[in-house]
Amino acid sequence: xxxxxxxxxxxxxxxxxxxxxxxxxxxxxxxxxxxxxxxxxxxxxxxxxxxxxxxxxxxxxxxxxxxxxxxxxxxxxxxxxxxxxxxxxxxxxxxxxxxxxxxxxxxxxxxxxxxxxxxxxxxxxxxxxxxxxxxxxxxxxxxxxxxxxxxxxxxxxxxxxxxxxxx
Numbered sequence: 001x002x003x004x005x006x007x008x009x010x011x012x013x014x015x016x017x018x019x020x021x022x023x024x025x026x027x028x029x030x031x032x033x034x035x036x037x038x039x040x041x042x043x044x045x046x047x048x049x050x051x052x053x054x055x056x057x058x059x060x061x062x063x064x065x066x067x068x069x070x071x072x073x074x075x076x077x078x079x080x081x082x083x084x085x086x087x088x089x090x091x092x093x094x095x096x097x098x099x100x101x102x103x104x105x106x107x108x109x110x111x112x113x114x115x116x117x118x119x120x121x122x123x124x125x126x127x128x129x130x131x132x133x134x135x136x137x138x139x140x141x142x143x144x145x146x147x148x149x150x151x152x153x154x155x156x157x158x159x160x161x162x163x164x165x166x167x
């Protein structure tokens with residue numbers, strides 16, 4: 001039995017919302033599934049991905065094959081990184097505690113970066129709404145880059161060549 005990790009479309013027309021599910025490859029896209037492991041909302045800015053990373057990792061270990069879109073989500077959420085470091089544990093490169101520490105550090109850094117993007121998007125949206133409403137919004141001025149003057153190239157000494165030509 002071929003098992004897939006794939007998206008199951010929900011939501012209204014023109015307003016997609018997806019469940020991330022484990023399903024038999026022969027089952028219809030929106031049909032029967034084995035387990036629901038998360039959700040994906042592409043309409044939010046940035047897109048919202050809620051995923052049970054432990055269940056996704058377990059299913060990958062059991063041989064479930066993700067679709068390309070779900071593979072990108074698993075990579076984004078760090079599930080494939082966890083699989084990578086756990087292979088290092090299996091090969092004896094480092095201990096399981098060290099692997100889990102690497103994984104948690106990676107996920108924390110990734111979440112911080114994503115949160116920064118979300119905050120920036122919210123600030124841009126607020127500034128746009130204020131501009132449309134006619135409110136004056138003060139934005140910090142951009143830092144000026146100091147101009148560096150480059151000295152002209154040193155003159156080439158051609159006296160020796162001129163003397164040799166005269167002789």
